Every structure is written in C-alpha cells, then in structure tokens.
Amino acid sequence: MSYEFDFTEVIAAWPELLAALGDTLMLSALAMIIGMAVSVIGALGKTSGPAWLRWLINEYIELIRNTPLLIQIFLVYFGLPVLGLKLSSNEAALLALVVNVGAYGIEIIRAGIESIRKGQIEAGKALGLRPMQIFCLIILKPAIQAIYPSLTSLFIMLMLNTSVCSVIAASELTAVASNIQSRNFRSFEIYFVVTLLYLALSGFFWTIFTTIERRFLRQPAR
Amino acid sequence: MRALGSADIVYLVMAARWTLLLSLVAFLGGGLGGVLIALARTSGYTWLRIVSAGYIKLFQGTPLLMQLFLAFFVPGLFGWAVDPWAAAALGLSLHASAFLGEIWRGAIEAVPRGQWEAATSLGLRYGPTMALIIRPLATKIAIPPTVGFMVELIKGTSLTSIIGFVELSRAAQIVNNATYRAFTIFAVTALIYYLICRPLSVYGSKLEQRLRIDTR
Numbered sequence: 001m002s003y004e005f006d007f008t009e010v011i012a013a014w015p016e017l018l019a020a021l022g023d024t025l026m027l028s029a030l031a032m033i034i035g036m037a038v039s040v041i042g043a044l045g046k047t048s049g050p051a052w053l054r055w056l057i058n059e060y061i062e063l064i065r066n067t068p069l070l071i072q073i074f075l076v077y078f079g080l081p082v083l084g085l086k087l088s089s090n091e092a093a094l095l096a097l098v099v100n101v102g103a104y105g106i107e108i109i110r111a112g113i114e115s116i117r118k119g120q121i122e123a124g125k126a127l128g129l130r131p132m133q134i135f136c137l138i139i140l141k142p143a144i145q146a147i148y149p150s151l152t153s154l155f156i157m158l159m160l161n162t163s164v165c166s167v168i169a170a171s172e173l174t175a176v177a178s179n180i181q182s183r184n185f186r187s188f189e190i191y192f193v194v195t196l197l198y199l200a201l202s203g204f205f206w207t208i209f210t211t212i213e214r215r216f217l218r219q220p221a222r
Numbered sequence: 223m224r225a226l227g228s229a230d231i232v233y234l235v236m237a238a239r240w241t242l243l244l245s246l247v248a249f250l251g252g253g254l255g256g257v258l259i260a261l262a263r264t265s266g267y268t269w270l271r272i273v274s275a276g277y278i279k280l281f282q283g284t285p286l287l288m289q290l291f292l293a294f295f296v297p298g299l300f301g302w303a304v305d306p307w308a309a310a311a312l313g314l315s316l317h318a319s320a321f322l323g324e325i326w327r328g329a330i331e332a333v334p335r336g337q338w339e340a341a342t343s344l345g346l347r348y349g350p351t352m353a354l355i356i357r358p359l360a361t362k363i364a365i366p367p368t369v370g371f372m373v374e375l376i377k378g379t380s381l382t383s384i385i386g387f388v389e390l391s392r393a394a395q396i397v398n399n400a401t402y403r404a405f406t407i408f409a410v411t412a413l414i415y416y417l418i419c420r421p422l423s424v425y426g427s428k429l430e431q432r433l434r435i436d437t438r
Contacts (some may be wrong), residue, residue, distance in 0.1 A: 002236070003298075003300075003301075034411065061418065062423070064414075065423065066415065066416045066420045066423055067419070068380035068381075068391065068415055069377070070383070070391055071391060071412045071415060073389075074395075074398075074404070074408045074411075075404075075408045075409065079408050079409065080404075080405070081404070082405040083405060087312040097392075122245070156283075160283075160284065160285040160286075161284035161285070163287045164287060166287070174285070175288060187295045188295040188296065188298070188299060191291045191295060192292065193288075195292060198285055199280065199283045199285045202282075202283035202284070219249075
C-alpha cells in the first residue's frame, strides 16, 4: 500500500466535526419529536377516521415508503419553491425528514393502539374508571411495551438517514465532512472518522435504549 | 435553460434501467454475502458468531451514504481505481449482505429446535441438515422480510447518485439542471420509483399475511 495516511487535517477540523455532530443530533431529535406528533394524529385518523381520511393516510404512507428519501428531499427543497413555498436548506431537511418518519411512525403507533384488547378497556369502564384513568393506568404501559422496539429502531434509522440531507447542504455531520474534504482532499480520512462518529452515536443510543427496556419495560412472563 | 420535453421523460425512464440493474447486482452480491453472514451467525464457532455480529452492527450502525463513500475511496488506497459503478455495486452488496444476513439468521433460528434434533438423530451432519431440512423451512419464513428489504435496497440505489453513478436520481438532477422544472421532474422521478417499489411492497405484505395464517 503506497498511500500515506494523514489525519492531521481531521484533527484540525475536530471542533467543526463535533459541532456538526451536535447539529445531526438536533436535527434527528426535532424530526423525531415532530414526526411523532404526525404519527399519533395519523394513527388516530387511520384507526377511527372516516373512510376518505383512512384512504388518504394510507396513500401517504405508501407513497413515502415506496420512494427514496433523497427524492423526497429534492421535492421539498427544489420542488416546493415552484409552488410558492421557499424553505432554507435546514427547514427543507427537517420537513422532508418529518414527512418521511411520520409515514413509518403512523404504522408503528397504529399497531400499538391495536395491540390493546377491547376487553381491557371494557374492564376499566366496568370498574368505574374515567377515560383518562383508563388511558394512563391500563392502555399506556402495554402500548409502550408493544411499540418501544420499533420506535427506537425508527429513531436510529432516522438519525442515520439525516446524512442524506447533506445533498442540500443542511447543517449536519455529512455535509460538514464533505465540506472539509473539498478543502484538503483527505477524503478517506474524513469519511472514515465520520463513519466512526455515526457508529459511536448509534452504539450509544442502542445501549441507552436497551438499558431502558431492561429496567422499565420488561414484558411480564406469559 | 431549455423547455422540459417528452425526450426528458424518456431519458428518466431509460435511466431507471440502471437503477434496476444496480439493484439486481446488489441483491445478488448481498444474497451471496448474506448467506455467509447468516451461516456464520448461527454457527457453532464463537469467533465466527462474534465477527459476523460485528459486521452486521457495523453496517446497521452507519449511514448507507458513508458506506458508499468508503466503497469509493478505500479501493483507491490500495491503488485500485474504481469507477462509480463498481463502487456502487460493491458498497450496496456489502450493505445488503449485513441486512440479508440478519434477516436470514432470524429465519434459521425460527426453525424449531426439534428439526435439528430429529436430523441429528437420523445421523445427518451439518451440511445435509442445513441444506435439506433447515433451508426449505427457513426460506418460507425469510421471503416476506427479504422482499421488504429489496424495496429498501432499490430506494438505497438512489444514494449512488451522490458518488456520481448515473441512475434514475442522478438523471433527474441532470434534467433539472437543464430545465429548472424541479417539481415536475422530481414528482415524475418519485412516480417511477413508486411504480417499481409498490408492487414489491404489496407482494411482500401479501406473503406475510399468508405466512401468518399458515403458522397460526
């Protein structure tokens, strides 16, 4: 191998990379929080809305799940201005991610709602519990147990997907990495280190999520 | 800037051939690697299980885009020049190996232990047991999630446009740069992906439902 590794440029750019890592986390967290709001509303619409709304939500889900995130980002960033909505690259990235994660989230939340057996709710009513009490005491914990694994892997998938937002130069880790490599041409070194940063990030969340699951959400033996 | 014509749409549809071809190559490459990973994950050797588990974690814990960048730059370190096509095929195959390996490991482990024990008591060794007893049973379980992953893989090929491979997404950007009709072009592009992926998704969930009824 005749290639000489040179990580001095990566070390020099370290503060820049760390700041970008923070931006990636911020973008992922925001997209997840807003995406969850979309998911809950969508799941309620899909389980108890009128037929036309259920059809509409279904089409939204299928449309998003059967097209690449890259094209969704392009449509939001380059396509929406044609219709009169001009967004900055960060806003476009966030919107595209929310629309994307919402489609996956709706199905997860819906499965959670449907995992609760009717008899449980009826038993709560028979005991004279109010709707709020039924939700908090009976529905919430098993529903969270049912959806927790899917939701946490959805978050990790979302976090890794934020790297695609680099194509519109949104502020996140991959965009900063390609910026740095265009300055000093140390492409391998930069991308290698950034890949490790993503790996550390997903490893960190995997550990936290499984610890929480073991501590608080262990399924009772059946 | 020029007007968007029907020739541009034809150009997009023709570019979709490369998306399909790349998906096929990546699926075949990933299928081969996936079998090895799945066998390693379920083998009796601890070190094989650890190495293959690490491989899966590595590819499931990093963005596909980074994997493609590295597939493009790493061969260069050894003095091998790779074109975007080779880098795309290599990167996606390695990526698919990890995901298919994990899916197929799950399928192999879902086969009841009694099948293994029965095969062993009949005097079959590992090879024949795997090929004649476990594989047919595991295949049935594995097909729906495998079809689901094929959809992910086809969508994943869009990222190879970023390392310069001209497939559907890159073609869409080229047309957009010439005509500036972004909304129409990317909507048509999305539609082409949809027409490719949707039938697979429908087929996958149909198989899944049938499997659920069979195993009830």
